[in-house]
Amino acid sequence: MVLVIGHRGAAGYEPENTMRSFRRAVELGCHMLELDVHLARDGELVVMHDETVDRTTNGSGRVSGMETGELMKLDAGKGERIPLLTEVLDVFGGACDLNVELKGRDTSGPAAELLVSYIDKGAWKREALLVSSFSPVELKDFSELGTGIPAAVLIDGIPHGAEEFAVELGCAAVHPNHLHLEPDFVRTCHDLGLRVNVWTPNTREEMGRCLRMGVDGLITDLPDTALEMISLHGSDP
Ligand code: G3P
Numbered sequence: 001m002v003l004v005i006g007h008r009g010a011a012g013y014e015p016e017n018t019m020r021s022f023r024r025a026v027e028l029g030c031h032m033l034e035l036d037v038h039l040a041r042d043g044e045l046v047v048m049h050d051e052t053v054d055r056t057t058n059g060s061g062r063v064s065g066m067e068t069g070e071l072m073k074l075d076a077g078k079g080e081r082i083p084l085l086t087e088v089l090d091v092f093g094g095a096c097d098l099n100v101e102l103k104g105r106d107t108s109g110p111a112a113e114l115l116v117s118y119i120d121k122g123a124w125k126r127e128a129l130l131v132s133s134f135s136p137v138e139l140k141d142f143s144e145l146g147t148g149i150p151a152a153v154l155i156d157g158i159p160h161g162a163e164e165f166a167v168e169l170g171c172a173a174v175h176p177n178h179l180h181l182e183p184d185f186v187r188t189c190h191d192l193g194l195r196v197n198v199w200t201p202n203t204r205e206e207m208g209r210c211l212r213m214g215v216d217g218l219i220t221d222l223p224d225t226a227l228e229m230i231s232l233h234g235s236d237p
């Protein structure tokens, strides 16, 4: 089954990385939510893409320089506030799988500890979680913690060697940029037992091209379009 992974929730419809966006993605039928995490100054994991709050909220400043309380006062769009990772875990356990992207520095340890605590209390299944990062350091640190939570190597440019790094770390998947995806890479990854989830195809043409190459997941701002394209796949995506 090809997974539909809601990029920052349903970022094509709602303010990215907000509870509103995650609810919308689930309503649209996505199988997994994708979100980004940074550490606030007090060590709380907050759901935010950028290093600063400037682009996505009515505030300004670095996330790592602000206390959670300060971050919570900001408007992240349509009156939504920045979610804590714990809030997402509390609400969506059992409803949808979750891809946590370690975006900020030093997030691997706190994320591992938090996710394991949710697994231990039975609120999340280990296989329903997927931790990814562009940062080889965060990903290596995460894998060395031995949580058993599936992990994925994120790649931006041409993905030379990413599959070898993924195997070395014991990852379950690679997450390449769809713009650099080639059929040979997908085949090689599959031969190595790695799933291939691509980001961020948002047009029907982009999704169709990825599906024809045999990807395992579409990380997209438009989960409904992705579901439609997947249902067409096999006829003429
Ligand atoms: O995780 C896939 C995708 O989200 C990576 O790029 O910049 O949207 O975090 P970005």
Ligand code: CA
Pocket: 034, 035, 036, 101
């Ligand atoms: Ca991301």
